Structures are given as C-alpha cells and as structure tokens.
Amino acid sequence: MKKKSSCGLPTLTIQKSEKKGIDFQRKFFFCECVLFGNIGVSGNGSGHSLMKQSFLIILTLLTLNCFGTTTKVTRVIDGDTFETETGEKVRLVGINAPEIRDIFGEEAKQHLISLIENKTVDLEADHISSDRDRYGRLLRYVILNNTDINKQMVLDGYAFAYLKYHFDKEEEYKQAELFSKQENKGIWNNQQSEAIKKEQAKNDNNIFSYFTFKNVIVTASVLLLLIAGIYYYYKK
Structure with a gap:
C-alpha cells in the first residue's frame, strides 16, 4: 500500500x-x-x-x-547508519547509501535524519543476513509507523538496493530502486548518477575495507595462538 x-x-x-x-x-x-x-x-x-x-x-x-526491539535514534551517521540511545551502531540492512565523502553522501545523510533522527523505531533482524557486519554494527530493518525506512530510502532515491549479499527483501528493494530510477528521484535526478554508481562499486570492491582495527586485532591474535601452538607442539 x-x-x-x-x-x-x-x-x-x-x-x-x-x-x-x-x-x-x-x-x-x-x-x-x-x-x-x-x-x-x-x-x-x-x-x-x-x-x-x-x-x-x-x-x-x-x-x-x-521479533525485534524498540529504540530511539539519537544520531544519524550517514545515509545507511545511525546510533541508538544505548550507543549501539545500526546499519540499515539491504541498502547502500553514498559515503559522506562521496557525491550525494551528505544529501543521503540529511534525508535519513529527516526520517528517523530523535524518533523511536522498531529494529527487526533479517533471516538471511548476519546479525552484524564486519564493523560490528547491527544489521537491521528499521520500521517507523509501519513504514520500512530501509526501503523508503531506496524508494526516495537516496540509497541503492544492496544486492551484493542476499537478504529477505531482496526483490522488493530491487523493485523500489527501479521505481526510483524511473521517477528520477534523488540520485537518479542528479547529472552525476553514473559517477555515484561507480563510486559505490569501487567502495564495494575495496579489499582494504576489511582491515578495520577490530579485524586486524582478531586476526593477529588467532595467528599468534596458532604459531604458539605449533611451536610448543614441536618443542615437545
């Protein structure tokens, strides 16, 4: 509806x-x-x-x-990420908005602010996606007054359907993006829409994005334990 x-x-x-x-x-x-x-x-x-x-x-x-939880949005970080009253960072699952430093990034952030900042929302998990992303952020659908905010961001032209990974509402979001493109909304009404898409693809394929501080520490710890185990095994 x-x-x-x-x-x-x-x-x-x-x-x-x-x-x-x-x-x-x-x-x-x-x-x-x-x-x-x-x-x-x-x-x-x-x-x-x-x-x-x-x-x-x-x-x-x-x-x-x-079945989800209810929380208040205290700060919008960018077009697909925000912080809750408990300090938890939440990433809107199934969508990908331009980064702040990229073309249309600030516009995407401002639009999400207008939709949810300082409002109480329902957070719902996806049944296919992981509970958290590689940065430790919760992956959630955001529902406000029965409106799927993730989908609304795509529909309004401020985010893309993130089809790199599978998720429950994949087909719905794909259709929402097609609608937004046909109606020339948001990104699609920008002369640099193709450049924006290229930036998104570049960010997705950046292998260095994996190397966050947390991931480096965890990987290094596992390697050290493995090396120590091998050393003591052969020392015997």
Whole structure:
C-alpha cells in the first residue's frame, strides 16, 4: 500500500498480513511471560522445573532477537547508519547509501535524519543476513509507523538496493530502486548518477575495507595462538 508522506513523497507501508504477524509475535511473547511466571510460582525447585524455566528463558531471548526491539535514534551517521540511545551502531540492512565523502553522501545523510533522527523505531533482524557486519554494527530493518525506512530510502532515491549479499527483501528493494530510477528521484535526478554508481562499486570492491582495527586485532591474535601452538607442539 502506498500513501503520501509529509514531504510529498510516496511512502510504503507494511501490509495487513505483516501487521497480523507483529500482533501474533506480541501475543506469543506475552504467553511466554505468563508461562514463565506460572512455573516460577508453582515450581518446587526440582530438576524438571528448573529445566522448564531454562528452556523458557532461552525461548524468550530468541523471541526478542527474532521479533525485534524498540529504540530511539539519537544520531544519524550517514545515509545507511545511525546510533541508538544505548550507543549501539545500526546499519540499515539491504541498502547502500553514498559515503559522506562521496557525491550525494551528505544529501543521503540529511534525508535519513529527516526520517528517523530523535524518533523511536522498531529494529527487526533479517533471516538471511548476519546479525552484524564486519564493523560490528547491527544489521537491521528499521520500521517507523509501519513504514520500512530501509526501503523508503531506496524508494526516495537516496540509497541503492544492496544486492551484493542476499537478504529477505531482496526483490522488493530491487523493485523500489527501479521505481526510483524511473521517477528520477534523488540520485537518479542528479547529472552525476553514473559517477555515484561507480563510486559505490569501487567502495564495494575495496579489499582494504576489511582491515578495520577490530579485524586486524582478531586476526593477529588467532595467528599468534596458532604459531604458539605449533611451536610448543614441536618443542615437545
């Protein structure tokens, strides 16, 4: 379903079937809480009761992870990354906006600011993608008032569908990009749109992007442990 946003751009909303899914998830989580409470009250401390409690705790944690969390956006970093009130950095899964230093990077950032900064949003994990990217950022769909913000950024022409990796909404985002291109929105209304695409491809193929401080430390630690293990093995 489409409707006009406050800035006059079309907004994609979640379908009724998706809303029903969210309602079911909330009811399911409520039932888990009730069951856990009953066991806590009626349990006699037996091994069987403790096993049930442990199982429900794990189930509750899985529910929270799969069904998403609610948080406030405190700072937008660029067109596809922001920071939450807890200091967690979140990367919008399935899309790729121009870097700040690149053409149209600042415009993409400002558009995301207008959509979510200082607002409370729902974060939902993808079932195919990793939980975090190589920089340690959470990979999430961002939902605000039933609008998929990731998709909205593509639809408005401020980000590309990031098809380098597979994700749940791959086809939807691909269609959103085609729509944006046909309507000459955002990037596609810029005379340097081809240059922007080339910059994106260049950034994707940059092998040095892997070498973050965290990745270098982890890799070096693993290598040192491996070398030490081999050394002591042959020393014997």
